[in-house]
Amino acid sequence: MAAVATVPAPDLLTLYASSQPGKLAVIDDRPGEDAISWTYARLEAEANRLANALASLGVGPGDKVIWCGPNSPQVVAVVSATRKLGAVAVPLNYRLTAEEARYIVVHSDARAAYVDAEYAHLVPAPAGDGTGSLEHVLVHGGAAPAGMLGEDIVARAPAGPPAGAAGGGTATMIYTSGTTGKPKGAYRTMTDPTTAAALIALIGYTPDDVYLTSGPLYHSGPLAFMGVGVALGQTIILQRRFDPADWLRLVHTYRVTSTFAAPPPIRLVCALPAEVKARYDRSSMRIMLANAAPWSLALKQAYLADFPPASLWEIYGSTELGVNCVLAPQDQLRKPGSCGRPAPGVGIRLLDVDGSEVTGTGPENSGELYVSSDGVFTEYYKQPESYRAAARGGFHTVGDIAYRDEEGFYYICDRKHDMIITGGMNVYPAEIEAALERHPGIFDVAVFGIPSGEWGEQVHAAVVLAPGASLAEPDVIAYAREHLAGYKCPRSVTFMAELPRTGSGKLLKRELRAPYWAGHATRVS
Numbered sequence: 001m002a003a004v005a006t007v008p009a010p011d012l013l014t015l016y017a018s019s020q021p022g023k024l025a026v027i028d029d030r031p032g033e034d035a036i037s038w039t040y041a042r043l044e045a046e047a048n049r050l051a052n053a054l055a056s057l058g059v060g061p062g063d064k065v066i067w068c069g070p071n072s073p074q075v076v077a078v079v080s081a082t083r084k085l086g087a088v089a090v091p092l093n094y095r096l097t098a099e100e101a102r103y104i105v106v107h108s109d110a111r112a113a114y115v116d117a118e119y120a121h122l123v124p125a126p127a128g129d130g131t132g133s134l135e136h137v138l139v140h141g142g143a144a145p146a147g148m149l150g151e152d153i154v155a156r157a158p159a160g161p162p163a164g165a166a167g168g169g170t171a172t173m174i175y176t177s178g179t180t181g182k183p184k185g186a187y188r189t190m191t192d193p194t195t196a197a198a199l200i201a202l203i204g205y206t207p208d209d210v211y212l213t214s215g216p217l218y219h220s221g222p223l224a225f226m227g228v229g230v231a232l233g234q235t236i237i238l239q240r241r242f243d244p245a246d247w248l249r250l251v252h253t254y255r256v257t258s259t260f261a262a263p264p265p266i267r268l269v270c271a272l273p274a275e276v277k278a279r280y281d282r283s284s285m286r287i288m289l290a291n292a293a294p295w296s297l298a299l300k301q302a303y304l305a306d307f308p309p310a311s312l313w314e315i316y317g318s319t320e321l322g323v324n325c326v327l328a329p330q331d332q333l334r335k336p337g338s339c340g341r342p343a344p345g346v347g348i349r350l351l352d353v354d355g356s357e358v359t360g361t362g363p364e365n366s367g368e369l370y371v372s373s374d375g376v377f378t379e380y381y382k383q384p385e386s387y388r389a390a391a392r393g394g395f396h397t398v399g400d401i402a403y404r405d406e407e408g409f410y411y412i413c414d415r416k417h418d419m420i421i422t423g424g425m426n427v428y429p430a431e432i433e434a435a436l437e438r439h440p441g442i443f444d445v446a447v448f449g450i451p452s453g454e455w456g457e458q459v460h461a462a463v464v465l466a467p468g469a470s471l472a473e474p475d476v477i478a479y480a481r482e483h484l485a486g487y488k489c490p491r492s493v494t495f496m497a498e499l500p501r502t503g504s505g506k507l508l509k510r511e512l513r514a515p516y517w518a519g520h521a522t523r524v525s
Contacts, residue, residue: 013080014161016233017044025230026073027254028238031246038073040233045159046073047080050138052157054085054112057136061086064108064133064173068092068101068123069116071213071238074140078114079227084162088171090185091218094119095485100183104175106132108185108381117142170227173381174220176319176426183431185381186320195374196228198344199323203287203313205232210254210284212237214247214261215424220319221291225260244268245276252280259285262292262424263299263456270302282307290314292424293456294412297336304332314340316412318398319426320390322375324348325410338409339402347372348410349395350402358403366403366413370395418509420449422457425487429459429509432490435483436461436476441469446499447490448509450516461490462512464498471495 016023021041029035038046059065065087067078082089090108092101094116101122105113109132113123117139125147126134137148144150170190175183190196211229213236215222229236237254239247242265250256266288269277288303288311295303295314303312314327316339325348327340342348350358350367358367372395380386390396399419402412420427429447436445444464449457461480465471473493480489500508 011084011161012231012233013040013044013047013084016040020233023233024235026076026236026238028071028073028240029250029253030240031243031249036073043073043077043080043230046077047084048159048161049154049157050074050077050114051081051084051162052160053138053154054081054087054114055162056153056157057112059085059087059112062088062171063112064088064090064110066090066092066105066108066110066113066123066134067115068094068113068119068218069141070094070118070240071217072116072141072240073238074114074116075217076226076230076236076238079223080230083170086171088173088187090173090175091223092122093175093218093485094122094216095487096122097483097485098122098124099483100485102130104183104185105134106130107183108173108175109133111135113137115139115148117144120145120148174218174223174319184383184386186377187379187381188375188377190375195322195343195345199326200228200232202326202344203289205229205234205258205287207233209257209286210235210237212247212250212254212256212259213239214259214265215242215292219292219424221289221317222260225258225289229258242268244272248272248277248280248282251282251285255284257284258287258289260289260291263290263295264423264454266290266295266303267299267454270299270306277306285311288312291317293421294337294339296456297333300332315343316340316410317343320377320398321371321396322373322377324369324371324373327409331409335405335409338405338411340410341408342410343373345373346375347395350404351392355392361404361406363403363411363413366401368397369400369402369410369412370397372396418448420447420457420459422449422452422459422487423455427459427488432459432461432480432484432488436463436480438483439471439476439479441466441471442476443467443469444499446507446509446512448513450492450513451520452491458491459489460516461493462499463493463495465495 017040023040025040025043026038065082111133115123120139123137124131139148140151173185173187175185211234217223237250285307310329312329312332315323316325317323323343324346325340326343349370352358352367358365376396400412402410404410418429432447433445436442443466446462450460452458476493500511
């Protein structure tokens with residue numbers, strides 16, 4: 001029987017560039033500067049130029065491409081360019097230290113990087129030792145440092161689709177902090193859009209929506225829903241760095257209808273003086289997707305007082321597992337503390353410590369939450385043992401402990417692996433502990449989350465000093481800032497004679513946390 005040739009699916013951006021070439025695709029509007037507006041025809045051309053430039057440097061299907069920088073049209077372009085090549089986009093958090101960034105560059109086996117000039121110092125110039133597989137660094141938005149390539153190489157590249165384009169397949173690898181102290185690359189291929197399409201239909205996105213970035217696009221959530229916007233042919237409004245009053249200006253100016261936000265930015269918006277909020281029309285907001293950390297009931301009430309009540313949706317998920325639960329607008333106040341029911345196409349199981357399924361309801365019947373869907377990640381890059389450890393019979397977990405009520409709504413009540421969510425950022429204590437333990441004056445340390453009205457949780461360190469050492473809280477925090485991104489650093493420190501441990505030496509973090517969380521219903525703020 002003769003082989004049947006397969007025809008690659010058409011690239012959606014290329015189709016939109018043909019069907020709606022003049023529609024605005026991306027608007028970068030910064031205070032005090034002229035707005036940069038790209039139509040779909042322009043976005044297609046810029047993405048093609050970048051894809052062709054990368055291809056001329058040897059980047060092809062399956063190759064990793066690091067990108068780094070604040071929200072900009074170039075970020076939207078590189079996501080499309082890598083997709084066209086069949087390459088793997090690897091976002092790099094520009095808030096990391098150079099030491100942290102280098103680890104990801106090397107571990108990811110990235111062949112090329114595309115970097116905003118403001119943060120080019122985070123990516124090592126490909127000069128041999130210590131840069132892994134990195135061969136080329138392209139810089140945009142400013143002069144290229146020595147050993148890196150400037151914007152001219154992209155400007156000279158052809159504006160047509162790259163030869164042998166992969167045809168719309170998508171692969172990403174987003175690094176999440178790991179419980180072993182080093183980030184893990186969550187690799188995902190998106191070949192079956194069934195679950196994503198069902199979620200889009202449930203929430204009610206349309207091609208006419210206008211999406212505003214309310215957080216950095218290196219985060220999986222803001223990036224994913226920006227991608228939904230481009231896939232539907234929407235207009236994307238970019239805010240390079242968050243400012244609450246300017247965020248309202250953008251909502252007002254562009255009649256923004258949707259966004260995705262962690263609690264801190266919206267808390268800042270709602271806390272603005274009434275006279276500031278009164279300057280801006282907020283009635284266009286149709287879909288506010290709450291995520292990245294639990295929104296408190298007080299924050300939801302504040303949001304609903306300022307924005308259309310039917311606009312507030314909440315989703316629960318993770319970089320690894322995608323969107324798992326959805327809480328609809330009509331349930332926001334009716335089900336306080338819930339993250340919703342399973343999203344379309346998502347299977348959820350609660351398993352006890354023995355791996356048996358928990359079938360009861362209520363907090364007394366909690367279990368580790370496992371997920372099955374076509375949105376689950378494919379692997380932890382070069383860490384197969386971590387991937388296998390998180391899987392049971394086709395279901396995967398990130399270690400959250402949950403229970404369900406009689407109506408099938410889920411509630412996250414604990415985190416098995418001690419992860420801290422501060423300001424919507426995932427922080428793992430082991431990474432911070434590993435950094436602090438390198439200080440010669442620190443004998444032992446335990447890091448955990450404590451309640452914060454502003455951030456949900458804040459990072460706290462309990463420190464045992466080495467014999468003869470003398471350190472104060474500012475000394476520990478300053479040392480952390482030398483080795484870690486700011487959001488990972490302890491905001492408070494206590495000093496102890498010894499840390500509580502079991503007879504086998506296992507640290508009893510629950511005992512350390514207990515006094516701080518007394519009076520809270522759960523350890524998740």
